[in-house]
Every structure is written in structure tokens, then in C-alpha cells.
Amino acid sequence: MVRVRFAPSPTGPLHIGGVRTCLYNYLFAKQHGGALLLRIEDTDQTRFVPGAEEYIVESFKWLGITFDEGVHVGGKHVPYKQSERMHIYKKYADELIEKGWAYYAFDTPEDLETKRKEAEAEKKTFQYDVNTRNTMCNSLTLSPEETAEKLQGNYVVRFKYPENTEIHVRDLIRGDVKINSQLLDDKVLFKSDGLPTYHLANVVDDHLMEITHVIRGEEWLPSAPLHVMLYKAFEWQAPQFAHLPLLLKPDGNGKLSKRDGDRLGFPVFPLQWKDPNTGEISSGYRESGYLPEAVNNFLALLGWNPGTEEEVMSMEQLIARFSLEKVSKSGAKFDLDKAKWFNHYYIQQKPNTVLAEIFAQQLAEKNIHPDIEKIEKVVALVKERVYFTTDFWNQSAFLFQAPETYNPEVVKKRWKEDTPLQLKQVIEILTSVSPFDKIVVHDKVVAFIQENQLNMGQIMNCLRLALVGDSKGPDLFEIIDFIGVGETVRRIERAMEEI
């Protein structure tokens, strides 16, 4: 039984890279008929941000990524929040000490800082490890009596790497990664505040929650040897590891960060986020008009592909085709254009009724409340030129209200001296056909233009200018049909006055 987990820290909004990590976990779990759990790793209480946990839950709800167990849904390993499991970690730290896999260290942060400064002065780096631990203040160098006495005060528990041992991390994506224990630092497992660090809590919980595969970002690869050794020390069976490539910024190199989104004008977070401390707002995919299926699709393809030329895939198809073996090793730059293209594609696939509901909400915010059937017509008319659901208004405002201004460039190019006269004749044609029929009127207008040897492009564009205020938009006669002959005539007359 496959069991995977997504284990974020509630230190702020969920980064889009984290979303992808979770997506891959989800795809993997579903494909194998396994379980996906959501565990909150909040062992560092100084970094806790209120609202972050709720944000994470809501993000996945929006994306349609469901969990089988987790903070918000419960499960057989409840609780799923590390701050509520604090009581269970201490004994595991003790177990490590007993087995000789860890030791108490009493060096103060100031001591360590001094050591680092000294090393720096010699252009070296201080590391608390196999080579230096015998010179430090810990249970390895102190007598049992001194240790017992020091234990009354502040102390941390550090992992004790064996000397000169080759540690292998078998990674499903990268193969065999090895490193010598001599190079690793004795990581703190248990902090002086009585709480475990990520490494201890993570390994203990993964074991307790029977996790079979750890699929996480590449930034964890350097600490994977520690985790492997921890499983060995506990004599537990280690899960399989898979370290995902990073998501890079669109321009230049480096990890995609919050600032890149602000700079380049695209969201780095699934949902909009308001920082509770600064009040600063970061944009989200949902609010920017992305469809969740588009986000899932393009995110899945950032670092993975099915090995075929297939690119547009539903969640079901992604689940069926996903494989860790096909995840690439190198980082992927975030491609905004492709994301946009996917979104456009998925909007075209959406039924008009669904799109109309989305648009109706936006209209309601502007205090416009047309019938839903009417909105559906608008959606049908403009959807193919919409890339984000937030584009609907811009593409169709003239269907709800007369233009306030007329694009000066188009006026200059198309509006001639005899234009008003011609438009008057168009009005006559419009009002002569009753009831209105867009095909009949279209044919009559075209006939009128041809009979008088007028310029088709000029007449049509002027008519459009009067109705839309610009030389863009859907079929003219569809527009007239929608707004009605009366409104059409009003707009034409108004244009003749204003221009």
C-alpha cells in the first residue's frame, strides 16, 4: 500500500512549487491506489503565521487535490499537526542517545557563533561534526556527572554520525547519491526549547504514519543522508526517496520566489494572500482568472512529461500516465506563456453555462444583474478571445453599456466626411427589417455597400466604432442582435454627435 504525504510549514502562503510537489504526490498516490496525507510541520513556533494552514487547505480544495488523511480530514494517525504531537518526539531522541546514535550538546548559540567567526577569519567554515565534536562542550567530552548537571539547564541533542562511512541515498529520480559521513555536520535533532527539529519530527512521523515514499523538493537532497541514517539508527525501514527538480524563475536563474511574481506580473501562489503582519497582498492564480485544471496541467508538465507528445491532460489522464521515472533531473523555468495558453485552451473546453456562472459573479460585483441566459450568450460571443476568466468584462463591456470613448486612431483612419450620411442609411436598413433578423440585415447592408460602390471595411469599421468604441470584438450583426436595434440606433446617433 502506497502512502505519501505533503508536509508544509505554515509560514506563509503556499508557494506554487509546493503545489507541484503536492500534485506529484497526489498523482502518485492515486495511480497506485494509495493514500495521500497532509501533515502540518510547525515545529518552529517562531515562524508560525496565522491563516497559513487554512490557506493551504483551501488551495488544494480549489485545485481539486484531495487528501485521504490530514489535519483537516483526520485519519488513523491523528493528530496531523506536529505542534500537537510534541509529546511523542522526546522519547525518540532519548532512544537515539541510549543507542549511541546521538549525544547531548551544551554549547550556547554564542559559543557556536564565536567558533564560526574564528573559522571565518581563517577562511574556513566551522562545522559541528565528527572532527570537531571532541573539542566541544557535550556529553562526549564531559564526564557523566558533569553531563547530568548540565542537563538541568539548556541542551540540545545532536546526531552522531559514524566515522568515515559512505552513506547512500537511493533516489528514484537521481539514482544512487553517496556522501562520506566525515563531511556531514552533527545536526541538531532536539532543540533547547524542548521541541524537535524538522529532521527528527519528519522521520518519526513518516515512520509512524507508515509513509512508503517521500516525494519532496530538491532542496532536501542535502539532508537526505541524515534521514537515511536516522532510519538506520531507529532500525526502521526507510521509505523510498524522490527529490523533485526546482521551479526556477522565468528569467535568469535561481529558485522562483515571491518577488519574481511581483516583478514579472504573474502569481506565485495558488490563491490571493494578504500578509497578516504587513497587510501586503500577493496575487493568486484563482483571482487572476486561471482555471484549476489548467494550473494542474501546466504544473504537472513542469518537470515531468508522459514520454509521448501528449500535453493536454485531465487529472484522470495525469494520474494514469504519471511516473517518477519520467520526472526530469534539472530545474524547470516557469513558462508564463505556456500557462496562459493552457488556460485559454481550458476555457474553450468549459461549458458556457459554467463560464456564465463565473462571469455572473464578476458582473454582480459591478452591480450588473442580467439574466443568466443573457450572460451565457455573451460568453458564447466572446469566449474564444478570453485567456483568463477575468477577461470577460474587458471583452464584452460594450454589450452591457454604450462606449464612453472612441479609439482616436480608428477614428482618424476610418471616420470620413461622408460617414454620418452612410450610417444614416444603415439606420434606415436596420429599422426597415422588422422583426430584426441578423442575416437579412447583414445581407442588406452588404448589398447597400456594393450597390453604391462603397468601401466595405470603412463602413463596417465605422459602424463598429459607434457600437464598440474600437475596432475589435465579435461579429457586428451578432452585437446588434444582442443589444437590439433601438440601442444600436442610439449609439450610432451618439457617435455622429461625439466624433
Place this chain on the structure above:
RNA sequence: GCCGCGUUCGUCUAGCUGGCCCAGGACAUCAGGUUUUCAUCCUGAAGAUCAGGGGUUCGAAUCCCCUACGCGGUACCA
């Protein structure tokens, strides 16, 4: 600095066990077509000497070595 990971069109990538690759697809770009406009859509074009250098081989993007560059890590953060 040290350690680890990586390096195919502008971007995402195909290419896994060498010959079918003078490298395929998609996005973006450009050109045509459709259209009364702007888009959409359709067709086509251009675009990578496979980071560089050495090997191995009849033959390498694919195997080996070195170099360069990039990224990640190097906290009592995750």
C-alpha cells in the same frame, strides 16, 4: 570555501539499454490563409554544431574522464 545535484531550439521537453537524430513535439516568434475589425482558428517557416574538451567505438546527444558554468545545501528554519 566545502559538499551535493544538474547542463538538448528563447522556454517546457522527446531522445532511457549507442546507428531509424545532419535531433522530434508544444509554447513563444515570423509568414501566409480564414474574417467587415480585433482576436480565435488553420497551414507553413525559422529556430539546438545536443555546455566545452578529451577518450571508447566502424558509429555517441546517448558510454567513460576532465573542465566550465548554473543551482541547491552548508541554522537550536523548514
